[in-house]
Amino acid sequence: MVHFVGAGPGAPDLITLRGKNYLEQADVIIYAGSLVNPQLLDYAKEGCEIYNSAKMTLEEVLEVMKQAEAEGKTTVRLHTGDPCVYGAVREQMDELDKLGIGYDSCPGVSSFCGAAAALDLEYTLPNISQSVIITRMAGRTPVPEKESIESFAAHQATMVIFLSTGMLEELSRRLIEGGYSADTPAAIVYKASWEDEKKFICTVGTLAQTAKENHITKTALMIIGDVVQTSEYDRSLLYHPEFTTEFREGKKKS
Ligand code: SAH
DSSP states (O other): EEEEEEEEESGGGSSSSHHHHHHHHHEEEEOOOTTTOOOGGSSSSSTTTEEEGOOOOOOHHHHHHHHHTTTOOOOEESSOTTTTTTOOOHHHHHHHHHOOOEEEEOOOOHHHHHHHHHOOSSSSSTTTOOOOEEEOSSSSOOOOOOGGGGHHHHOOEEEEEEEEEEHHHHHHHHHHHTOOOTTTEEEESTEEEEEOOOEEEEGGHHHHHHHHHTTSSSEEEEEEEHGGGGOOOOOOSSOOOOOOOOOOOOOOOO
């Protein structure tokens, strides 16, 4: 059995209870060492075999899983944040299917949620934005052309941009070409929830400069949109005294 587990954004107490239980029981742990906080490995039991997938190919990862399965062992495949976002889990699962090895998935707190927590931010403010676009720039690995930054920028919804810290000048330019003004609020969150977390509020036009001044080159998320700074949002109807819901009778305005 292989458990795909989301490690959370970094802080070791931001893994789920289920994920922690799996780590404590695992005979083998394969963790994404480029981003998973190694402190999470302290949950492993004595004698657990630990592999860092940052130094391995997909084939090598599968070989470890295959071997563990042959020996009747339980494997945890530990991915940063939630495995469903840029986790490269599907390709592992498809191969496990071919090998007849069972697996399941345990969610984690994605870094985009960790980053919102770092800033005490609500991505979906009434009348400002009710959608969050999670995307990345095309770099050494491509992004489908129909998912260009410009096309998403045109929505003026909240955007959270992964895996793009080294390309911020291009990101700013393309956000502006897509319709954001240069003074649209933006934020950079580096290593959300880690001990050395850093966060900066800036604008679409000053993303690259802000990163440069603060020596941020990787492990960061860029958050774009008015939700980063506005105070002009509408209050939610759900908690409005005059609004009736399934659970609460609204009071008429006197
Ligand atoms: N599955 C992960 C994302 C993996 S892609 C998740 O759900 O968060 C790796 C990218 O995620 C990094 O380049 C960075 O953009 C972002 N990232 C991961 N952890 C982060 C953290 N703690 N703080 C800020 N960004 C993070």
